[in-house]
Amino acid sequence: MESCIITLEFVQNIIEKRKREIHKGDCGRILIAAGSAGMAGAAILSCKGALRAGSGLVQAAVPEALFPIVQTGVPEATCLKRDFSKIDLSRYDAAAAGPGLGEREDSVRAVRKIITDFDGPVVLDADALNIIAHNDLFDMIKARNEGKTVITPHPGEAGRLLGYKVGGSEEERREAALALYEKTGAITILKGQATVVATDSQKTYTNITGNPGMATAGSGDVLTGIIAGLMGQKKPCGERISAREAALCGVFIHAAAGDLAAEEIGEYGLIAGDIAYYTAMALKNISG
Numbered sequence: 001m002e003s004c005i006i007t008l009e010f011v012q013n014i015i016e017k018r019k020r021e022i023h024k025g026d027c028g029r030i031l032i033a034a035g036s037a038g039m040a041g042a043a044i045l046s047c048k049g050a051l052r053a054g055s056g057l058v059q060a061a062v063p064e065a066l067f068p069i070v071q072t073g074v075p076e077a078t079c080l081k082r083d084f085s086k087i088d089l090s091r092y093d094a095a096a097a098g099p100g101l102g103e104r105e106d107s108v109r110a111v112r113k114i115i116t117d118f119d120g121p122v123v124l125d126a127d128a129l130n131i132i133a134h135n136d137l138f139d140m141i142k143a144r145n146e147g148k149t150v151i152t153p154h155p156g157e158a159g160r161l162l163g164y165k166v167g168g169s170e171e172e173r174r175e176a177a178l179a180l181y182e183k184t185g186a187i188t189i190l191k192g193q194a195t196v197v198a199t200d201s202q203k204t205y206t207n208i209t210g211n212p213g214m215a216t217a218g219s220g221d222v223l224t225g226i227i228a229g230l231m232g233q234k235k236p237c238g239e240r241i242s243a244r245e246a247a248l249c250g251v252f253i254h255a256a257a258g259d260l261a262a263e264e265i266g267e268y269g270l271i272a273g274d275i276a277y278y279t280a281m282a283l284k285n286i287s288g
Helices: 008-014 040-052 064-073 105-117 127-134 138-142 155-162 170-184 219-231 243-265 272-287
Strands: 002-005 029-033 057-062 078-081 094-097 122-124 149-151 187-190 196-198 203-206
Touching: 008 243, 008 272, 029 040, 029 105, 029 219, 040 057, 040 064, 040 219, 040 272, 057 064, 064 078, 094 105, 094 219, 105 122, 105 127, 105 138, 122 127, 122 219, 122 243, 127 155, 138 170, 149 170, 149 243, 155 170, 170 187, 170 196, 170 203, 187 243, 196 243, 219 243, 219 272, 243 272
Parallel strands: 002 203, 029 057, 029 094, 057 078, 094 122, 122 149, 149 187
Antiparallel strands: 187 196, 196 203
16 A cells, blocks of 8 residues: 655646636536535535635535525525436536535435436535435446546545444554545545545545644535536646546645635634635645
């Protein structure tokens, strides 16, 4: 097993200064299936993460009752009713599902539809992972195109996916991330102190930046949005950022934003919205 550290130099090789002639299409059209009654904030935070990461257009697939809340919370995003029989998935460059989604039948249908019918890169978080675990969708997710799926479990979600409690040591966390990659075929981000990313069955990366203030509700929703936002974008060379690159860079950028927020306002009062806000500054510092 090979273990590496995510470095600033690696991220800077992916996140380069934008060309002047760039247009909205180059920055990606992102679909985010998120939110449910009482959980509109998760949809807002994930949309903010994607937009602050540089997405050209973000659409939130949410229950219609949440439209006014989401549109008020993040007016730069647009909303569409979460009826996946009427959503043309081919319009999007990347997708995300899970933040605040709940596990109602319409949410299960949404996750199934994205996993099976969307050809682009996908990041799955929170309730999307619970849906996979509780409905035994492992074969379905493993059948997706290799290298196009990212999952972002915290230790509790990882335990539900694996069927056992994940230990807290560095070695146990690396082993759990690799086991999740083997079980799902998805690039696995095991969140926590020193987040671990398994990019294949033999290699993990560890992020050593970030701070305790980031242990706050909604922080993972912002990370999901950042990764989705990166996956939809083109590099200056014209290629899209790959799911692997987006996962590694997203984890680093998310932590860098948290560190910037902590420097400005301290760790105690840091909230997820601050991480989303400082994502723009983190990218500015990285890209030059």
